[in-house]
Amino acid sequence: MFLRFAILTVPLFLATGYTGGQGAARAEDADLRMEFVSIPPGEFVRGLDTGAYREKPAHRVRISRSFELGKYEVTQAQWESVMGQNPSHFRAADRPVERVSWTDAQAFIRRLNERQGSYAYRLPTEAEWEYASRAGGAEADDDAKALDAAAWCGNNALGQTHAVGTKKPNAWGLHDMQGNVWEWVQDWFGSYPAGEVTDPRGPASGEGRVFHGGSWAHGYPSLCRTGYRNQAAPDKSYFVVGFRLARTPRAPVAGKVDRPSAHELKFVNIPAGRFAMGREDGDGREYPVREVRITRPFELGKYEVTQAQWRAVMGADPAAFKGAGRPVEQVSWDDVQRFIQKLNERNDGYRYRLPSEAEWEYACRAGSTGDFAGDLDAMAWYHNNSGGETHPSASRRRMHGGFTTCTGTCSSGWRTGTALPGRPRG
The missing domain is CATH 3.90.1580.10 (paralog of FGE (formylglycine-generating enzyme))
Incomplete structure (x- = not known):
């Protein structure tokens, strides 16, 4: 007879509601008051054939399954209720948590998932994040006037973060997808593929994890573009970087x-x-x-x-x-x-x-x-x-x-x- 062992192991995703003309489907975490928006399957063109090397080449991405994404960035109050402390530089319960590394975000997610609720939480993939940020359209406008209405980015931020949800949402009801704080995603940073892909998850390994969306500190609209990519080592934290959760329903168990x-x-x-x-x-x-x-x-x-x-x-x-x-x-x-x-x-x-x-x-x-x-x-x-x-x-x-x-x-x-x-x- 054999016993089986796991000798070595290593290593969120919340999403809900599509509002683009079909009505918003929303869900809320009873303990943390987290709201989510349901994101439908679909396709978009990611990347550019001109511009920064990190965004080349343009290629079609297919998201084959619906998911739920946090309506807002994770707040300091939500972080503290799970982790028991608040690492943020700009302190306020309703502002996004920052100075958290990718690894810290994973620890937060593990604790959420240990609650054995109806959902499994994770970070969105890079493709899921950008797809949801575009909300069925082309790349989000980086025009200064439009950005001022939708994002805390640069001059209008007055050198600090702000309460989540105080700017105009995108077409699918998601707030702060541009500005306030950059947002960690699940993927390692790597070159984009040349051809069409379905549900890409990035390279299997790397040196840096990706974050998107720009922050309060960036006065250049181009840095708050939906497609602009940034990266950092997963154990590094900054007062310009936070995250947003994704989630999927846990499979029901019969009997x-x-x-x-x-x-x-x-x-x-x-x-x-x-x-x-x-x-x-x-x-x-x-x-x-x-x-x-x-x-x-x-x-x-x-x-x-x-x-x-x-x-x-x-x-x-x-x-x-x-x-x-x-x-x-x-x-x-x-x-x-x-x-x-x-x-x-x-x-x-x-x-x-x-x-x-x-x-x-x-x-x-x-x-x-x-x-x-x-x-x-x-x-x-x-x-x-x-x-x-x-x-x-x-x-x-x-x-x-x-x-x-x-x-x-x-x-x-x-x-x-x-x-x-x-x-x-x-």
């Missing part, structure tokens, strides 16, 4: 959810069989393709080992993203061996170990071929949908073999299982 308890370890029987391991067109780590035979059945943990299970055996929880039902992480291979040793000292009739690499991949494939054993978004928490954190085990759809989160949550290159080979079968 009882099969979640691992603090002590109970559940396993799945894996039959003997064979599969093709590796690929001919991969890098040196996966080359070449070869047939692998698994000659004996074994059992593999149905879930990754949770923090509650680790704590029950080891007495401590080293994980960065705390949650009893979340996978344990920040544990080394040697730490896992000590966990297994303590399990085996219980003499419960089974012998526990990590699975071999071949056993793990065979079980993960569950009889399938190709890179992914099904719909990755439905089965896995990974870079594009995780919101920068782990999630409870069994919160994604099962794979063909009955496993949950066999891909995702933690990078598959850093995960193994904890296996209990030689478990007696009835």
Whole structure:
């Protein structure tokens, strides 16, 4: 029988209402009094063929799914109600929070999501932010007169931030999309693609995270343009940068959810069989393709080992993203061996170990071929949908073999299982 581990892990989005002639759909967070606007699917042209290199080239972007975006920038009162302190330079409860880094924004989002409400919060992607800012039209006007009506930007700001929502909203009912404070988005900064893209999420890594919208400090209208891009290291904070939330409804769960308890370890029987391991067109780590035979059945943990299970055996929880039902992480291979040793000292009739690499991949494939054993978004928490954190085990759809989160949550290159080979079968 196998146990599965998350060895290393790493890593908001609120949106509601479209007002462009269809009526505003609004929602409100009862505790934080956060209002959201529903943004419909659609398309727009992003970037320029002339101008700054960071905006080239012009390309069509398709937003395939509706989402909700905060009607206002997150205020200092909202930040303080969640985080217990206020880092802002310009103090006032109804002004946007600033001097918060991208990493700080992620911490705020994690705490919101731990409330287990009806929505999952995150930062919008860069494409979602710009699409919502344009509100169905061309790039927002950078004319000084129009900007004065819609934004606290430069001379009219008098050298400071202002209460959110005190300027004219855009066509979809969103306030301060230009000016007041720049707004962090989810993406790493990188070059734009040359062709048409759907729901882009930026590069997988980088040195700086993107922010948009301009701020009170910028007297040049061009810096408050919808399409103007800026970036900074994710751990840096400035009194000109804040953020706005996005959100999506959490998927309803029908009936009882099969979640691992603090002590109970559940396993799945894996039959003997064979599969093709590796690929001919991969890098040196996966080359070449070869047939692998698994000659004996074994059992593999149905879930990754949770923090509650680790704590029950080891007495401590080293994980960065705390949650009893979340996978344990920040544990080394040697730490896992000590966990297994303590399990085996219980003499419960089974012998526990990590699975071999071949056993793990065979079980993960569950009889399938190709890179992914099904719909990755439905089965896995990974870079594009995780919101920068782990999630409870069994919160994604099962794979063909009955496993949950066999891909995702933690990078598959850093995960193994904890296996209990030689478990007696009835």
